[in-house]
Amino acid sequence: MESSQLIIIISGLLTEALIFWFFFGKRDSIGKESGKGVVEITVEGGYKPSTIILKKDKKTTLRFIRKDENSCLEEVIFPDYGIKKYLPLNKPVDIELKPPHATKTGFHCGMNMFQGRLVTQ
Template sequence: MDTTAIIVTIVGLGLVAFVLWYFFFSARQAASAVSSSSGVQEVAITVKGGYSPDIIEVEKGKPVQLSFYRNEENSCSEELLMPDFSIRRDLPAFKTTLVELLPEKAGTFPFTCGMGMLRGSLVVK
């Protein structure tokens, strides 16, 4: 191996390590729901290349209202799946879609886009 091949290999390994860290080990943005005067836990989520925030913390036994604002036209993000709550919703581009649910047991419940590429979690405490 010559010097160029060694440098390219080292840079490539560094980029692979960065991608692994970014997708699996970097800190993820979490948000706790805010209770309204009516007792409903509310969270606003922006959909643009992912969910922001992608980890949502709520309390068990209190109704939850998630407001998904889809700020893009990417076809991957046009559908929301929350299988543990039997929820499947279309998310129109540049509009807010409300999703209401009642978490009755504690745990971590994933949600994804229709293709499974965008991921988030609802953490019920």
């Protein structure tokens, strides 16, 4: 094996490790719709997953299920979409989004103490 090949392999592995660290090192969980157009988000001490990957121009339903009695989490707000919804305890609430362009935005609880991220690709 040539040393240039070895360098490519090693830098590839380093990149992989960096990506892994970036996504999981911060205990950030990622949610993607799995073909059915639905991403389930558990609301418990924050949002799980906390980062949602959306596809541009594709309608995706975010299904929030609040399991946390903390009243702070009973409202979820999507400022860029003008959406504000009440989340009853243990009852799924669907929010439909159809992002018009690739962007990074977010959502948060009523008092902006817990945040989630929306990444549109």
